[in-house]
Structure formats: C-alpha cells, structure tokens
Amino acid sequence: MVKHKAYKFRLYPDKEQKILINKTIGSSRFVFNYFLNLWNEEYKKTGKGLSYNKCAVIIPTLKKSDEYSWLKEVDSIALQSSIKNLEDSFNRFFKKQNKAPRFKSKKSPIQSYITKNVGNGIQIQGNRIKLPKLKMVMFANSREINGRILRATISRKASGKYFISLLVEEHVQELEKTNSSVGIDLGIKDFAILDDGTIYNNNRYTTKMAKQLAREQRKLSRRYEQAKKIGEKLEDAKNYQKQKIKVARLHEKVANQREDFLNKVSTIIIKNHDVICIEDLNTKGMLKNHKLAKSISDVSWSMFVTKLQYKADWYGKKIVKIDRWYPSSQICSNCGINSGKKTLDIRYWECECGAKHDRDINASINIKNEGLRQVV
Known part of the structure; x- marks a missing residue:
C-alpha cells in the first residue's frame, strides 16, 4: 500500500549554507506576509480574495524590481510554497477548520521553509543531501528511505539547530493481524x-x-x-x-x-x-x-x-x-x-x-x- 511518511533528520550546514538557509527562511516569510496583505486588501475592496495563480505571477515582477531583487538569491520553489501555504490557510479558514491566516513573525521559535523535489533536485548520497540552491549538505542519515521524496521542510529551531523533514511516498507493508x-x-x-x-x-x-x-x-x-x-x-x-x-x-x-x-x-x-x-x-x-x-x-x-x-x-x-x-x-x-x-x-x-x-x-x-x- 502506498502511503506518505515523514522522516526527520538533523542538518549540519556549513557557514555559507546557514546564511543561505536563513535568507530563504526570511524571504519565504516576507512573501507570505506580502501576499497576505494583498489578499486582505483585495477582500476589503471586492469581497473576494486572490488565488495561488494570481499571486505566483507577481513574484517574477518583484524579483526584477530594485527593491526586492534580493529574492533572486533564494530557492524560487520555496517562495511559491509560501503562497501555496497561504492559499491553503485561507481555504481552511473558509471551511471553518482554523482561524484566519496571520502575519508571520521573525521572533517565532521555529522558522522554516518548504521546497519540492523537482527534477531530482533533492537527492540523498550517503551522509549528504542535495537541496535546491544549497547543493550538498551534511546530515545525520540515521534511517534508510525507500521511496520517492516529494518535498522537504528545512527548519531552524530556537536552539540554533537545523533540521530537515522529508515527505516520502513509499510502499508500507501492513502488520500481521493479532486478533486482539x-x-x-x-x-x-x-x-x-x-x-x-x-x-x-x-x-x-x-x-x-x-x-x-x-x-x-x-x-x-x-x-x-x-x-x-x-x-x-x-x-x-x-x-x-x-x-x-x-x-x-x-x-x-x-x-x-x-x-x-x-x-x-x-x-x-x-x-x-x-x-x-x-x-x-x-x-x-x-x-x-x-x-x-x-x-x-x-x-x-x-x-x-x-x-x-x-x-x-x-x-x-x-x-x-x-x-x-x-x-x-x-x-x-x-x-x-x-x-x-x-x-x-x-x-x-x-x-x-x-x-x-x-x-x-x-x-x-x-x-x-x-x-x-x-x-x-
């Protein structure tokens, strides 16, 4: 049976990789907050919000501007994922599954961003993992993964440690019945x-x-x-x-x-x-x-x-x-x-x-x- 499983590992990025991870986290947070503000303004004007597609096409324009040209430095998929998360948050809100999305703060104890495995951009090679923009990063490869990696969430804890959570699609064997x-x-x-x-x-x-x-x-x-x-x-x-x-x-x-x-x-x-x-x-x-x-x-x-x-x-x-x-x-x-x-x-x-x-x-x-x- 094909199931989705998550595997979490400790990351050991070098100095330059830490800087890029922190930039990507900050850029993803900025994109989320930027489009949340646009979404709220649009809702006040028209009574309708935006959509992922409407927001995603604006990102290239932001990158070309002098004010937000720094967005070019980070993983583009991470920025798109922020918008997707925003859309999902609004969908759950309108279904009354959670409260309305709020602006993200850089003071939150856990900071993270999500990237997807596009064109084998995420690969494991021994005790190193290949990630978009970061290239090969050292990690504690404590468990074998037998399946297709769908996406990765890179996070920085308040303790200063870095982790990666991999969502994997794999065949899971059901356990034998115990009749208990x-x-x-x-x-x-x-x-x-x-x-x-x-x-x-x-x-x-x-x-x-x-x-x-x-x-x-x-x-x-x-x-x-x-x-x-x-x-x-x-x-x-x-x-x-x-x-x-x-x-x-x-x-x-x-x-x-x-x-x-x-x-x-x-x-x-x-x-x-x-x-x-x-x-x-x-x-x-x-x-x-x-x-x-x-x-x-x-x-x-x-x-x-x-x-x-x-x-x-x-x-x-x-x-x-x-x-x-x-x-x-x-x-x-x-x-x-x-x-x-x-x-x-x-x-x-x-x-x-x-x-x-x-x-x-x-x-x-x-x-x-x-x-x-x-x-x-």
Missing part, C-alpha cells in the same frame, strides 16, 4: 492504562525539569534587564543570546524526551492490537482548568492520539473513538450498572454486585467494550 483489541484510558497520574492491567507511567518530563528551567529562565530575564538598562539591542547582547539558546535547548530536550516516549508506546500498542479503543477527549476544553492545565499539557494526550491514528493508517489497524461523555469511570464493567458519579480522589470502589474495581482499569475495560460494540 484493547481499551485505553488516558490519565494524569498514570499516562495510559490498558484493559489488561498494563500501565504506562506518566514521566512528567516538564515537572522534572521545572527547577532547572525556572533557574535558567530567571538568568535570561536578568540579562534582558541588563541589556535594556545600557540601551543595548537584544540581537547584539551576546550574554542574552547565549542564555536564550541555553533555555531553548532545555525546552527542546523536554520535547524530545516526550516525543520519544510517545513514539515507543504508540508503536507497541499498534503492533500488538488490531482494534484500539480510546476516548475522544476534549483536550482544548480541559486545558481551561487552570489547576490541571500544566499537567494535561505535559502529558500530551492529543499528540499521542495523533501518533496512534497515523500509525494505524499505515499498518492496517483500526482506531475507535468513544464519545467523550460516555461514563466509562462510573459503570461497573462486570454488571453494567452505573452507580453514579465518582470524584477523582476515588481510585478504588466496590459495585453493589460485589465486584471490586480499580477506577482506571475498569474505565479501560468499559472503553474497550463500548468500542467493540460500535465496530460490530
């Missing part, structure tokens, strides 16, 4: 509880790094105040910039630990089960609870569910989502009686039928039963 199903109850105390009693602990990566992050953040604030006091621009304040990178790398470490954990757990579950039943959680709504928001954000339920979904699609497995209002924690998995709402501090309870329950395991069993009922 599972119910998963997601929580804060424990990350995931399966109906067979398997528990995946919540590693609380942000909480573990909280003291160190707070300490380094305070240092950053002090250096900001020092630069402000002497009237120095932040871009020129070396101590501030060094500390800013240090803080960014700590945040990056937390994010990498969390993603590695989620990848491992989701892969194990997908390999061992054909049907995965899970609650359709309203994470955005739950984040409004200020007492639990930090813990919910740290546990990353939505990222975990996303990983389960695309891996299930790759390997021929099925995800069944249970209604978020289904009272999985209140129903006895033995007799099916709903004995009423139980507060979060009640971890163990006994049903009137005599069955004794661990709250989370009981919930995961009910989620599995409800999911299988929907499948049938």
Whole structure:
C-alpha cells in the first residue's frame, strides 16, 4: 500500500549554507506576509480574495524590481510554497477548520521553509543531501528511505539547530493481524492504562525539569534587564543570546524526551492490537482548568492520539473513538450498572454486585467494550 511518511533528520550546514538557509527562511516569510496583505486588501475592496495563480505571477515582477531583487538569491520553489501555504490557510479558514491566516513573525521559535523535489533536485548520497540552491549538505542519515521524496521542510529551531523533514511516498507493508483489541484510558497520574492491567507511567518530563528551567529562565530575564538598562539591542547582547539558546535547548530536550516516549508506546500498542479503543477527549476544553492545565499539557494526550491514528493508517489497524461523555469511570464493567458519579480522589470502589474495581482499569475495560460494540 502506498502511503506518505515523514522522516526527520538533523542538518549540519556549513557557514555559507546557514546564511543561505536563513535568507530563504526570511524571504519565504516576507512573501507570505506580502501576499497576505494583498489578499486582505483585495477582500476589503471586492469581497473576494486572490488565488495561488494570481499571486505566483507577481513574484517574477518583484524579483526584477530594485527593491526586492534580493529574492533572486533564494530557492524560487520555496517562495511559491509560501503562497501555496497561504492559499491553503485561507481555504481552511473558509471551511471553518482554523482561524484566519496571520502575519508571520521573525521572533517565532521555529522558522522554516518548504521546497519540492523537482527534477531530482533533492537527492540523498550517503551522509549528504542535495537541496535546491544549497547543493550538498551534511546530515545525520540515521534511517534508510525507500521511496520517492516529494518535498522537504528545512527548519531552524530556537536552539540554533537545523533540521530537515522529508515527505516520502513509499510502499508500507501492513502488520500481521493479532486478533486482539484493547481499551485505553488516558490519565494524569498514570499516562495510559490498558484493559489488561498494563500501565504506562506518566514521566512528567516538564515537572522534572521545572527547577532547572525556572533557574535558567530567571538568568535570561536578568540579562534582558541588563541589556535594556545600557540601551543595548537584544540581537547584539551576546550574554542574552547565549542564555536564550541555553533555555531553548532545555525546552527542546523536554520535547524530545516526550516525543520519544510517545513514539515507543504508540508503536507497541499498534503492533500488538488490531482494534484500539480510546476516548475522544476534549483536550482544548480541559486545558481551561487552570489547576490541571500544566499537567494535561505535559502529558500530551492529543499528540499521542495523533501518533496512534497515523500509525494505524499505515499498518492496517483500526482506531475507535468513544464519545467523550460516555461514563466509562462510573459503570461497573462486570454488571453494567452505573452507580453514579465518582470524584477523582476515588481510585478504588466496590459495585453493589460485589465486584471490586480499580477506577482506571475498569474505565479501560468499559472503553474497550463500548468500542467493540460500535465496530460490530
């Protein structure tokens, strides 16, 4: 089965390549903002926006002008991709899938641009990758790619590191059927509880790094105040910039630990089960609870569910989502009686039928039963 898969690698560009990557990122951001402004003005005048084709034909004119001649230096496909992204953003907005496109800022922690593989412009040769305008760039070739490269996203993190994400079209072999199903109850105390009693602990990566992050953040604030006091621009304040990178790398470490954990757990579950039943959680709504928001954000339920979904699609497995209002924690998995709402501090309870329950395991069993009922 042909599927789209993304592969992410660390890039190691030389000094000149870094300069060109940064120029391309800046030019792509400029093009996005320039045409977003034109799009908004056109909408105010006519009630209709522009289109990719109308915008794309303007780029050669910009390049010929003295004011924007620097656009010639960078990858033309990256500039076209910025306009395509803008058009897609407006299409999603009119379909009420997201908010209206906003102007991009150079202060965003992650900066990137997209280029397409036209005429084999993107090729891998050992530990080097050929990219438009950049030519051969060193990268950490940690995985073999067996498929056709469609496009590449080159990004620069706040930590100063460069990465490339390759979208590849390849044949993915479905996993063998296990004739097994599972119910998963997601929580804060424990990350995931399966109906067979398997528990995946919540590693609380942000909480573990909280003291160190707070300490380094305070240092950053002090250096900001020092630069402000002497009237120095932040871009020129070396101590501030060094500390800013240090803080960014700590945040990056937390994010990498969390993603590695989620990848491992989701892969194990997908390999061992054909049907995965899970609650359709309203994470955005739950984040409004200020007492639990930090813990919910740290546990990353939505990222975990996303990983389960695309891996299930790759390997021929099925995800069944249970209604978020289904009272999985209140129903006895033995007799099916709903004995009423139980507060979060009640971890163990006994049903009137005599069955004794661990709250989370009981919930995961009910989620599995409800999911299988929907499948049938």
